[in-house]
Amino acid sequence: MTEATAPLETKSWHRRHILDVDDMSPEEFETIFRTADAMKDVLARPIRKVPALRGQMVVNMFYENSTRTRASFEIAAKNLSADVLNMTASASSVTKGESLTDTIRTLEALGANIIVMRHQLSGAPYLAARHSHAAIVNGGDGWHAHPTQALLDLYTIRERKGTFKGLRAVIVGDIRHSRVAHSNIWGMTRLGMQVTLCAPPTLLPYGLEKAGGMMPEVAVETDLDRAIQGADVVMTLRLQRERQQSGLLPSVGEYIRRYQVNETRLKKAATDALLMHPGPVNEDIELAASAAGGTASTIDRQVENGVAVRMAVLYLISGRQSEL
């Protein structure tokens, strides 16, 4: 019996919103993963639909563009038989100055039970949650958090490795501006993984020296060849090209030479290492195309698992609505 299939003692779920994973207990993570296991069973059936959220409305409110997160939530909600409304800020009264709380109240009045929100400002979903009777799911806020991406990343690690304890992950790239990295750092460390951050100093988060405060305890290494040695999980992050214009990178070429994950560097990791990326990949910048398409890559699996994990999240928070 692997750790992942051991009996689960958790009997209840008390979380109304999913805003980040930083305050989640290992039991809550495991409840989500077990529920996602059941959702994967559903996705393997000829009829990939169950009536669990019938009569409920899920609104995807995206203030920033997104392909995979929005599509993934939409598919997840539809697989659970929810009604789905997709909205973008550019096509709403937000462009006329409507406030976030007004938007939330309007969506509630229209019958929203769950609002999945992506926002360019860190903390916006927290503000929404304070004013909302609907459940709020953070679909990514600013540089802060992307909890469902971290959950699907962790679920993929659990699926491939069967455990988290003792695994060593190296997260490579623009960690300072990455909400994916921030949520993963919390999730990985909470579940017993050791995390090494690898980036140019200009792309590392502030306050790392104050471990146990703003950030969990992690190792920092600016040399990728050293950081990747023996790693069980290699997580690469998308490099925003505007970081060069903003003076945080001398040149993209230099970044490629020092921080690109390629097959040669990947050989220094553990023999069964996983190569992860939240997508979309800048091919041959942060990640060599040959490595992205190689056997270690879990990129497609992450996308696939995203639907099951988001189904699990939507299902679990739906069960709490009677007690609001």
Place this chain on the structure above:
Amino acid sequence: MPAKTVMNQEDIRRTLSRIAHEITERNKNTSALVLVGMQTRGVPLANRLAGLIQEFESVEVPVGALDFSLYRDDLNRGNFNPQVKSTDIPVNIDGKFVILVDDVLYTGRSTRAAMDALIDFGRPKSIQLAVIIDRGHRELPIRADYVGKNIPSAANEDIRVKLMEIDGRDEVVIAVVEDGS
């Protein structure tokens, strides 16, 4: 009030033996039978019935496990159990005689949900229901085809089927649930 045992290990063994005979008597074509246990305690019961049918008829009946949590109609009514268990229907159920197996039949809502879940896997020729205990209080027009024991119960009574595979012993107990407990 302390729990009162209404069936012991021998009673359960004898009851399952009778139900296995009733199933084979009613379904002459045993090769088309499929036993599907409703999670959680229906699964070991379905396995035991399959074992007994094999013993009596020398026929190996496939056994599946069905979780119907995602088909319940009370997700938002304060009765939320986040533990979705596994579903494994090992054979194509099209045209088969499917016996749903559960421990206790109460309101009938679990049975309805299980039938909805089952129908998403195919179109059985028929669905029959086997339970150890029928305690009444039906809220839907559902009845069991095979009943171990009818126990007309009060709403404040809790009837628990305990099985060796899960609970470490075989017995059926009845206890009065105090208000607020």
